[in-house]
Amino acid sequence: MDRVKTRAGRRRALRVFAALAAEAAVPLSHVTSAHALIPDTPPPRARARMMTDLIGTNGWAGSAADIEMWRAMGISWGRGSVGPGQPDRPGEIMRIDRTGSSFDSDLPSVLIRNERNGIGSLLLLGYTPTWNASVQGDSNSAPVDLDAWKQYVDAVVRKYSAPPYNLRYFQIWNEAAGQLSGGLPQATFWHGPDFSKDEKRSKPYERAMQDYVERIHIPAARIIRGYHAYVVYGGWPDQGGLDNYRRWLEYRSPVLKERMLDWVDYIDTHYLPVSDLESLYQQYVKNGPARGIWQTEIGDEYMKDPHYLPRYFFDFAVWALGRNWDDPDKYLSMIYHWDGYESFRLTHRGPPARTYNVSGRSLIVLRQTAGGQLASFPKQVQGGPAVAANTLLSGHDLVMQVSAPAGWQTVAVPGLASLRSGTVRTDFIDALSGAASAPGDMAVSWENDLMKVRFRVPDRVNGESKDESKGTGAGNTPPKHLAYLVVRGAAQRVV
Template sequence: MTELFGFSRRRRALLAALAATGATSSAAPALAHAARRMAGSATGERRMAQLIGANGWPMTAADVAMWKAMGLSWGRDSVGPGQRNSPDDAVEVDKTGAAFDHDLPPVIVQNRRNGIGSLLLLGYTPKWNASIPGDTRSAPKDETVWTRYVEAVVRTYSAPPYNVRYFQIWNEAAGPLSGGAAQATFWHGKNFSARAEQAKPYDRAMQDYVELVHVPAARIVRKYGGFVVYGGWPDQGGLETYMQWLEYRSPVVKARMLDWVDYLDTHYLGVDALTPLYERYVANGPARGIWQTEIGDRYMRDPHYLPTYFFKFAVWALGHGWDDPNKYVSMVYHWDGFEPYRLTHRGNPRTYNVSGTSLVVLNKVVGGALAPFDGRVQFGQGASGLALRSGSDLVLQVRASGPGTVRISGLPGVQAGTLGVTMVDALTGEAADASAISARSDGSAMSIDFRMPDAGNGGDGAKRAHLAYLVVSPRAAA
């Protein structure tokens, strides 16, 4: 048998870079790496970072460096406040954030300069124009107030120096939810009550949203050459109900809402749930792609959640016509905060949490041009995972406890014995000791034996497991 285990010089350099990234937020190395990564958009290459975004914006150069290191290439946040107090107010669209307390124009310029896409969220209703008195999440009484705000936003930010092309209409508008709520959190109408047990269904939820909010705004977005991102269908709403909303044909606007959507958008769904949407609306049109503008949140209490989600998302995208860098995007909610599961911990200096470091590792280990692996991967008992190609490497994301095995068929270079294998902790980027891995070839396939640390590094159940990457690389010339 041919022994295949070995560390290439290039792989050692990668692991050294990972260790450095985990210890510092220095901007220069992260930005240089990001520039190489983002170049894939121009060449038609698909990159992991093209799939990854976050809610909020990077506000400083140090924030941008951390975004680049984590592979965050999209941001999402509000724009307003519009006419906050009365119909006599000027239409203000230069602020962002939940309280509209940050200046938006410099953020958009900085994003563009650093290759970060900007998704502007259009919403909601001023209290004085709300159909439910004082409720900003209800339909507008006067539709022209809404369209005046949308027009101001899109006209301003679609023009230089901002050149924004992606606009999201509202957020999580829906009717009764499958989880039992009579009305959606962000879309209220007749029969609404702040006391959930007293609320009753909003019978015109779909019609009012399509006719008063979505289509009027979508017409403006497209008038300025922009793309319409659906307003984030809530996971509790159910896919069947989402499809009913998309396909509802309004007799007033004489169109389906789907006719005025470029990118479908859902929240907090697993990757497999995207398949029926792809097959029904994307494979042969009319939609251009599928986004999830909110994922993560408390799911990130399991430190395996983000790396397994995005690795699986990449494998899925490669198998579902990923022919445009912006076709598939998922955005983490939220990129900073004080909870230990957020990507970063807010402070001076800001630091990575485990979830953020896991994205740094993912972005480094799977940072090359992506391609599907057409061979066969067979895991032994107690181990599971997925594989894809990243540049000249084959990368397997593996979840297991203790010892495990994997057999790889259809891998070029096996017979010549020119491949080396390394194992990298998916949460820290640390390389496993050489004694934890052995690889061999029988002439037609590679077999890898590995041993995960007994303690594991996470998991969402009673039994902890370890998440790591097995990286199969061409050996450096002697």
């Protein structure tokens, strides 16, 4: 997929997300120690890691019926704007009770509904009201009056970190970056001198990193930690390049004498594959200073591939299980977007009534199939020719996500020899529809201590043919079927 082209439509939609924000004057204290702001954290909640811990979305559930659909899909987090702040002039009454692309929804009621239903809420803090913009009329540029930005942040965090909302996570800005490795001279949501809506006329924003760190991130992060809440980085764009991201995170302001990294609790990126998270984990999370890794936007037009979401979250779970997933909030990815009119969104909003699209149904199947307590499977499953398999334990079951072409296929599973003396129950479940294959389409045999599971992939597979150089579409690679091969009761018999 051409990321430059496919992200253009998403970014046009996201521009509406930009809130003009500031606040009435409120005295703020200046805190110099990052470590003094976070109290001693109690031990992580003593419960199992679940697939639903990993799944969030952009936007909010607007009704009880929406909440039920979120539960069915395993969505446990939402993300949205807060404002409108002081959009027209300094000194006007501060408004931080609205949310939505046009600030047309009541935010407090949304957050209370989320709290009552066990859904986490992430508030995005941004942007600059046009009257305070350093680039005339541009809400995506740095504020001239820094106090206006700090007053807005303080009002939001003070209100929503307290009962009855009890929010613990706040995100600073969205996709602030300088010149992108993907080719753009300036980031979509962070503009400086020489910015032009005509990309060919834009020139690089030379102080992009320094201005963001000094005028946006560290001032806001100090306030967030001052209320014993956590700082979520503003979502590094996929076109920004990971080397550039490291430069930003490790940038030490010559004015503030501090690194931005020391004021980040959760590393956050957008639209990256799971494999790209590994270097960030090794460098910033495994031994600190960050607490975890989030992606606050994934999906969008990538979901045109119906396999994208189930493969992403299964891979994400396997990856997280191998990387000290000691807190349910440590790893999270949020889908952009959970509703809309495009066929690849999770749901179609209607009329007459909201319905699931293929991507939404695939999450339901994932939650139903791998909905138990998760654990790593310590053995290496061997797929036959053209069969790819990824594995984890869910509750009492071994769940293998397999991708294979049509016809009879095989996987060999070590470590289950204790099942040899009894009856082995297996299921082959379509990852998109949830349909189980007929009993005659599966067979189990043994070769020494290897359990061999033979399964028939239907002639009409649920994937599309692909040309790997061009993304999803007509191509030379045979289409494959995505499914779950489940060995019931195997989790307690692994040796």
